[in-house]
Amino acid sequence: MKGGKRGLMLISSALSLSLLFGCAGGGQSSEPGSPETGEAGENAKTVISVTFRDDGIGENGAFYKWLKEVSASYPNPDVEIKPTPIQASEGDYFAKVALALKSTETAPDIVTEDTFILNSDASAGYLEPLDDRLQDWEDWNNGSFIEAMKKGVTASDGKVYGVPYNTDSRGLWYNKEIFKQVGLPEDWQPKSWEEVLNAARTIKEQAPDIVPIWMNMGKATGEATSMQTYEMLLYGTGERLYDDASGKWIIKSQGILDALGFVETVNKEGLGPPLSKVLNGQAGNTASREYLPQGKLAISLDGSWITGNYLETGAAPWPEYKDVLGFAPMPTSEGQPPGSITLAGGWALSIPSNSKNKDEAWEFIKYALNKDNTQKLVTSSGNITVRTDVAKDPGYTQMPFNEIATAYLQNADFRPSQEKYPEVSTQIQTMVEAVATGTSPQDAMNKYAQDVTRIVGADNVVEK
Amino acid sequence: MSSLTIGSQKPKRSTYTWLFFLLPSVAIMLVFFIYPILLTFFYSFTNLALTGEAARELKFVGLDNYARMFQDPTVKVSIWNTLVFLIGSAVIGQQVLGFLIALLMKQRNRTFRRVIGTIVLAGWVTPEIVCALCLYSFFGDDGTLNAIITSFGFSEVTWLFTVPMLTVILANIWHGTAFSMMVFQAALDDVPSEIEEAAVVDGASKWKIFTSIIIPYIKGSITTNAMLVTLQTLGVFGLIYAMTGGGPGNSTMTLPIFMYNQAFVNYQLGYGTAISLLLLLIGIVLSLLYIRSMKE
Structure with missing residues (x-):
């Protein structure tokens, strides 16, 4: 009896110990993103892992399909391209990538980086500067890339950390059928904010069941609130987030008040969507995949990529979108020069510092982002191109809205390439949501000023 | 010898x-x-970050993270929300409801106990995230609750937007009550029926039996259960994150959500760990209070 008890105890302690080491062993096994070489032997292939975001549709995603296609046609037989997607929301993707890039065990060989986080990841030392390699790449130096787009992949230290593969512009999507129904011009070109608001007022009066104008205004929509809504408004007043000359963040200004005033007017006059729909993480999709195609929304301040949803392969196929939708430029506040404004973002391919196959990765990037392959990617995903040669190609320009969206890039502005931007951006979202839910612009701006000062330090802020 | x-x-x-x-x-x-x-504890004194300059070089920043925490108005809001959520869903909701169910089930026939017990347990065995999705679709704008009330001619209510804290509290009660119910069932079964019978013979009213016999007898279980559900509820993240994300505004921003936002949305891991220690501290203080009350 006694012996039995002792045996039991021994077994259980052995089991708990094995559990302990079992866990430790588990931690050492290679992660999906880890670089590894193929089967040992004479024909060992170098495996290049490519990490990108999968928003939940897996192998049907545009990037996934494109990567499969490009790797199948990649002429180097010694290299195998391995997709290692990260399934995550946009916000979580950046955190997961940062964690993966920290270690040689988990870092992929190529990673897709949003230009908004690229500077932070570069400052963290996660990415490999590409300047030396770019010097010898003809495409980079012969004007094939739109010069302004190189700004988006250049970090604050002046070095280039990625090759851009797509970009986007922002403007006012509107439903021509609704416009016709309420007596507004089908070829709508508003010249000032007042004209935008007046159009919304007309729609509210004539078609009360339709949401006049949608802008993302919640914290839950993250960067979409900062960039598509607030920065489009703020930059339209002539103001900026960050004063490049003095190197300081602008925390109080008339421009901020005006931008918030627009948000206030939309909500006070009931021109926007119900707050329960817009202060919600799904708000962006609700607008582009439901309200707009179903004719329940007249104007949407959003990005050029939303048409990607309407393609046959998209999330909400809508073949009529070419005829029903219009894409008007977002005017400056009072129509002052340059007349309209857009912000551009976009994505790039970068090589992590912890990659073990940097040379092979670079060779693949050059191939994957040549003219033909870039064109395939942007047309299948509904994005716009960063290459001048693709922009001129009939295969690209025949896609609806591509030409307009690319043309808007002429006045494009970028988000400050400051590593504190992601944190400041969350304060912007808090500020915009506060105004949308009834706080006065003045109070919201004061709180923003306090919070940003806390984040960047009192020496790095300025009031205008 | x-x-x-x-x-x-x-x-x-x-x-x-x-x-x-x-x-x-x-x-x-x-x-x-x-x-x-x-x-x-160590990281809470550093500028540890997920990305940016700070990720390259770990620096000691002394008490900066703590100083920042006490200046940050959102921390105060989060502490308040955490307490409201804790008292509403755990201390009052799960405890009282769990106790009532256990009391009503006492000395009922087996079938009744089994059926009711299984129904209540269903909420508890459901994984947190599944539970969150169920209740999200229950309270959502086009959800079950609105379908029910509109069929009676009332107008739709945007529950998750108008009364977000109430919805997450109800969700947590639904999810966690079974635990308290089981603890109290076991405790109530231990109350010897002879004492109760003797009290009845002495002419004690039901209320008197309840307050003078049952409650004192199971006092230990009440405090232990209160401590367990308190600690469980302090750490609730998935339920709130999936249902409201801490919003709208900061209205359901509890400390775990705030910590997550600082660490993985703003990439400030150092600040995030400082907040997690605050959460740990609150847990320790509450546990000590419970333990002290148990000794009395």
């Missing part, structure tokens, strides 16, 4: 054997519990 020798050997052996058998659990505690806490 021989018995004496055995007697002197016995304690000698057990001094070492208890240590030996304790070793695995101590090792597990050290690696998975003590070490992470010490590490968290």
